[in-house]
Each structure stands twice: as C-alpha cells, then as structure tokens.
Amino acid sequence: xxxxxxxxxxxxxxxxxxxxxxxxxxxxxxxxxxxxxxxxxxxxxxxxxxxxxxxxxxxxxxxxxxxxxxxxxxxxxxxxxxxxxxxxxxxxxxxxxxxxxxxxxxxx
Amino acid sequence: xxxxxxxxxxxxxxxxxxxxxxxxxxxxxxxxxxxxxxxxxxxxxxxxxxxxxxxxxxxxxxxxxxxxxxxxxxxxxxxxxxxxxxxxxxxxxxxxxxxxxxxxxxxxxxxxxx
Numbered sequence: 041x042x043x044x045x046x047x048x049x050x051x052x053x054x055x056x057x058x059x060x061x062x063x064x065x066x067x068x069x070x071x072x073x074x075x076x077x078x079x080x081x082x083x084x085x086x087x088x089x090x091x092x093x094x095x096x097x098x099x100x101x102x103x104x105x106x107x108x109x110x111x112x113x114x115x116x117x118x119x120x121x122x123x124x125x126x127x128x129x130x131x132x133x134x135x136x137x138x139x140x141x142x143x144x145x146x147x148x
Numbered sequence: 149x150x151x152x153x154x155x156x157x158x159x160x161x162x163x164x165x166x167x168x169x170x171x172x173x174x175x176x177x178x179x180x181x182x183x184x185x186x187x188x189x190x191x192x193x194x195x196x197x198x199x200x201x202x203x204x205x206x207x208x209x210x211x212x213x214x215x216x217x218x219x220x221x222x223x224x225x226x227x228x229x230x231x232x233x234x235x236x237x238x239x240x241x242x243x244x245x246x247x248x249x250x251x252x253x254x255x256x257x258x259x260x261x262x
Contacts, residue, residue, distance in 0.1 A: 071249055077189075081236055082255035124189060130249045138191040 043067065044129050046139030053117040053146050061142045063127035065108040070131050072103045072110040077124040077141070086112070086125075117146045151175045154239050154254035161229055162262050168215075169224045169257045171239030178244055180222035181251065182214060185236040194237075197222055226259075234261045 045064045053059050063072065074086040087094050089103035089110070098118070103110040110127055124141045152173045161167055173180060179198040185191050195214045196203040202214065211230070215223040226233060236258045240251040 073251065075253070080255060081258065083238060083240075083253035085252055088250050126191070128191075128251070135193070136249065136251065141189050 042140075043134060043137045044127060044139040046127055046142055048142060049140070050143040051145070053114070053121075053144065055117060055119065055146060055148050057117050058113070058115050059117065060114070061112045061125055061127075061144075063110045063129065063139050065110075065129050067133075068105060068108065068131065069129035070105070072101075072127055072129045073136075074101055074110070074112050075126045075128065076121075077126065079123065083126070114144070117144075119146050119148065122146045152239055152241055152252055152254035154237075154257050156257060157255070158258045158260070160260045160262065163231060164228050167226045167229055167259065169237055169239075169259075171222050171224070171254060173220055173239075173241040173252070173254075175241055175243075175252060176220075177241035177252070178219055179242050180216070180219070181240040181242070182222065182224050183238040183240060183253075185238060185256070187235070191238070194224075195222075229259070229261045231261050234259055 043066050047062050071090045073088050075083045077083050087101040093102045098115040100113045122145055124143050126138055126141045128136050128138045130136045155170045181196050182194040183191050184194055194205050194208045211227045213225050236256045238256045239254040242250050
C-alpha cells in the first residue's frame with residue numbers, strides 16, 4: 041500500500057465546527073509535516089513534528105511514530121481554513137513522502 | 149511570510165519550446181528542491197540540490213535540468229516541453245544537508261503546455 045495514507049479525501053465543515061484529519065504510515069517515520077495548500081496553490085507549513093503534540097491557534101497536531109500515525113485537528117473552523125491539507129512523513133530510507141491530501145471546504 | 153520566491157506565477161507555452169522557472173530562498177537554507185504537482189494534486193520530488201550534491205529522481209525526463217548560481221537560487225529549465233509537463237512546479241528549501249525533512253515551499257509556477 042501507500043507509504044502515507046491520508047483520510048478523509050475530502051471534508052465539508054460549517055463555520056465553527058471541529059474536525060480532524062489523519063495520516064497513517066506503512067512504516068516507521070522519523071518526522072511529519074503538515075501543509076495547507078490555499079486557493080493560490082501555495083503550500084503553507086503548518087507543523088513540523090518529530091514526536092508528540094503541537095498547537096498553533098485553532099490547529100493542533102499529534103505524531104505517534106510508534107503507532108504510525110499523525111493527526112491534524114481543526115477547532116472552530118473558519119472560511120479561510122478551506123484548502124487542501126497534506127501530510128508528509130520522513131524516514132531515511134524513503135525520504136519525504138506526501139499523502140494525497142484532504143480537501144477541506146468550510147461553509148458559512 | 150513568504151521566504152521562498154518563485155517566478156513566474158503562470159506560464160503558457162507551446163510544445164517544443166524551452167522554459168525556465170526561477171526560485172530564490174531568503175532563509176539561509178543549504179538545500180533546495182523542485183517538486184511537481186500533477187492534476188490529481190500528487191506531489192513528486194524532481195531534484196534535491198545543495199552545493200555538494202545533486203540528487204535526481206530517476207523518473208524525471210532528461211529535458212528537465214536544475215540550474216544553480218548559489219545556494220539561495222535554484223532554477224528549473226525544461227528543454228522542449230511536452231503536454232504532460234503541464235503541472236504546478238513547486239520550489240522548496242530546507243536547512244542542513246539533503247534530507248528533505250523540513251520543507252518550506254514557494255507559491256508554485258503553473259505551467260500550461262498547449
């Protein structure tokens with residue numbers, strides 16, 4: 041299977057809702073990054089994690105290398121959160137591998 | 149705040165033409181990359197480069213070549229474009245040696261080949 045499986049492929053939210061995205065890894069990864077790709081196409085770095093949990097405003101991300109997954113949680117979704125979210129996981133054998141993305145649409 | 153700058157934003161050209169995309173980073177990073185994002189949004193690495201080493205993804209056609217004047221610049225040249233080259237090309241940089249572990253991206257250059 042894919043080294044990085046990202047779910048769900050698409051997510052629709054109303055403003056103010058909370059939701060989560062997940063990446064599962066087929067092998068042990070050393071670190072993970074989360075990106076948001078906005079409507080202009082730019083990939084904005086959200087988080088870099090080698091372990092544990094990080095928070096930034098309404099976003100929170102967790103990386104569990106042993107259990108082979110990472111999550112991104114969006115709290116109180118806003119219209120500007122719309123975009124495609126990518127996780128990318130790194131190990132020295134495979135380098136950096138991207139998931140296929142989760143397309144998030146936030147509605148008023 | 150943007151620290152990886154790409155030009156142009158868009159480029160439309162015809163099959164067989166040569167194109168060149170520019171990328172500059174102001175982060176002081178040692179390594180730069182070019183990624184291709186296809187119509188399905190899949191991101192694939194094309195090149196990884198620092199002043200000591202160039203790593204080429206073996207699937208990249210030979211008409212693609214990276215060009216660097218210093219560690220802050222990595223341009224992408226496509227000699228004789230093909231229709232399948234239509235995509236978004238994303239430049240990135242990372243600190244340290246080639247490991248592409250922690251990336252910072254530019255806003256991309258969208259290429260349309262007619």
